[in-house]
Amino acid sequence: MAMIECRNLTKYYGHTRALNGVDLTIEKGQIVGLLGPNGSGKTTMIKMANGLLQPTNGSIIIDGHDPGVESKSVVAYLPDRDFLPEYMTVDALFKMYGDFFTDFNREKAEKMLASLDIRRDVAIKKLSKGTREKVQLVLIMSRDAKVYLLDEPIAGVDPAARDYILKTIISNYCEDAIVMISTHLIADIESILDDVIFLKDGNVVVHEPADQLREERGKSIDGLFREVFKC
Amino acid sequence: MLGKLLKYEFKAMGRTLLPLYGALLAVAAILGLMINFSDAMNSTGIVGSIMAVLIVVVYVVLLVAIVVMTMVLIVQRFSRNLLGTEGYFMLTLPASIDAHILSKTISAMVWSLFSGIVGMVTLPLILLTSGSADTNVGAVFNEIGRGLRMVADEIGSGNLAVLILEVLLIMILTGAAFALKVYASISVGHQVQKHTGLLSLAVFIGLCIVESVAGSFVGVKTFEISGNNIEQQVVDSVLYAQQIMLVSIVFTAVVAAIYYVITRLLMKYKLNLE
Numbered sequence: 015m016a017m018i019e020c021r022n023l024t025k026y027y028g029h030t031r032a033l034n035g036v037d038l039t040i041e042k043g044q045i046v047g048l049l050g051p052n053g054s055g056k057t058t059m060i061k062m063a064n065g066l067l068q069p070t071n072g073s074i075i076i077d078g079h080d081p082g083v084e085s086k087s088v089v090a091y092l093p094d095r096d097f098l099p100e101y102m103t104v105d106a107l108f109k110m111y112g113d114f115f116t117d118f119n120r121e122k123a124e125k126m127l128a129s130l131d132i133r134r135d136v137a138i139k140k141l142s143k144g145t146r147e148k149v150q151l152v153l154i155m156s157r158d159a160k161v162y163l164l165d166e167p168i169a170g171v172d173p174a175a176r177d178y179i180l181k182t183i184i185s186n187y188c189e190d191a192i193v194m195i196s197t198h199l200i201a202d203i204e205s206i207l208d209d210v211i212f213l214k215d216g217n218v219v220v221h222e223p224a225d226q227l228r229e230e231r232g233k234s235i236d237g238l239f240r241e242v243f244k245c
Numbered sequence: 246m247l248g249k250l251l252k253y254e255f256k257a258m259g260r261t262l263l264p265l266y267g268a269l270l271a272v273a274a275i276l277g278l279m280i281n282f283s284d285a286m287n288s289t290g291i292v293g294s295i296m297a298v299l300i301v302v303v304y305v306v307l308l309v310a311i312v313v314m315t316m317v318l319i320v321q322r323f324s325r326n327l328l329g330t331e332g333y334f335m336l337t338l339p340a341s342i343d344a345h346i347l348s349k350t351i352s353a354m355v356w357s358l359f360s361g362i363v364g365m366v367t368l369p370l371i372l373l374t375s376g377s378a379d380t381n382v383g384a385v386f387n388e389i390g391r392g393l394r395m396v397a398d399e400i401g402s403g404n405l406a407v408l409i410l411e412v413l414l415i416m417i418l419t420g421a422a423f424a425l426k427v428y429a430s431i432s433v434g435h436q437v438q439k440h441t442g443l444l445s446l447a448v449f450i451g452l453c454i455v456e457s458v459a460g461s462f463v464g465v466k467t468f469e470i471s472g473n474n475i476e477q478q479v480v481d482s483v484l485y486a487q488q489i490m491l492v493s494i495v496f497t498a499v500v501a502a503i504y505y506v507i508t509r510l511l512m513k514y515k516l517n518l519e
Contacts, residue, residue, distance in 0.1 A: 067516070083340065113252075
């Protein structure tokens with residue numbers, strides 16, 4: 015059974031079409047790149063997987079469930095924005111995550127935090143944007159989830175931190191899980207991708223294993239992206 | 246999950262309200278002390294008078310601030326925490342929408358009660374620190390006790406207990422209905438892209454009006470139905486009062502339930518987080 019399945023997934027914002035009847039199946043145990051330019055529907059799809067948006071038509075199914083309590087307990091979501099109470103310290107956030115998510119591994123989180131040299135007793139609103147994003151990533155990747163949905167996890171971070179984040183992602187997900195990374199920074203992440211999805215104007219235009227794609231088209235995913243999405 | 250949500254709800258509202266409570270109680274104590282030493286105060290002339298006025302002003306401002314902040318927090322804990330930025334965290338928790346609504350309703354009711362109690366406690370506190378405590382506070386409690394005993398003699402202590410319970414129940418239900426009305430209004434406002442706040446406010450006012458009209462209608466009907474036996478009412482005022490109480494309880498409960506359903510349906514099936 016596919017871990018993530020979209021069936022005729024459609025979303026209109028008023029008259030604007032964000033997703034156009036997307037059919038997609040993603041098996042477990044992969045790192046998937048959800049790639050596309052701004053406005054292609056990536057965030058819309060991810061928000062629907064989390065039950066934060068309702069489809070206009072069609073459905074999205076996570077681990078056999080419609081987005082709801084069961085799916086939310088196995089999905090770890092990193093939004094592309096600040097989403098935590100900003101007055102809370104990192105310590106308080108760890109405690110809160112541990113309270114709400116049974117699969118949160120506090121030791122793992124503290125180790126990651128220590129290696130990033132981030133203080134635990136500071137309110138996150140006092141941290142720089144990049145540091146805040148690292149904290150958010152630590153929280154999400156310390157969960158032992160079945161599905162990780164990372165929306166632009168490296169966009170606001172310096173190149174050195176990007177490497178660390180990508181390393182963290184591949185070394186922390188368990189074999190059966192899906193890690194879906196939505197981004198437009200292809201060159202940085204293409205080396206870790208197993209599966210590639212190109213989303214253009216709400217349609218899936220490419221969905222293939224990364225290696226196969228590189229071989230077929232004779233170029234890097236980044237190069238292919240620039241070709242497909244030429245302005 | 247409801248328990249955990251409640252824990253964080255309480256903490257979130259307490260963060261703002263507890264310091265305000267502390268400030269109010271401190272100012273009330275100081276006010277009492279100033280009354281206590283009013284002779285000494287008078288002798289310091291203008292400075293003393295200005296200080297006295299200032300303290301009273303601060304007291305009133307804090308009192309108003311607590312009332313206002315309690316209501317503002319009830320609104321914010323729903324509009325910001327669920328439908329704002331923090332919604333990206335809260336609504337991805339493995340919690341049902343019922344758990345979310347209930348935790349916020351309960352927290353709203355409890356903190357409203359605390360705010361009311363703290364406000365009321367300031368009066369005896371002022372009396373206490375003003376040195377007129379022993380006579381005045383004691384006297385007040387005596388009077389209250391006497392009044393209750395008189396009523397108990399009149400109608401029977403069992404009936405009095407029931408009456409008190411019914412009043413408490415109405416207060417609880419009214420608190421719940423108010424919070425749920427706020428949430429329903431915000432949920433409706435969330436359905437539009439622009440002017441969400443305005444729409445929420447309009448819906449809230451509209452619901453207040455409809456509730457008023459419906460309440461009057463129910464009240465009139467109740468009076469009509471039981472009003473035929475005026476003599477009986479005079480004779481058996483307890484029964485009459487209990488009928489009115491019962492109708493009020495049922496009415497408020499139904500109203501609260503309607504607001505709950507509106508909120509739940511919109512949040513579950515019409516959620517579109519920006």
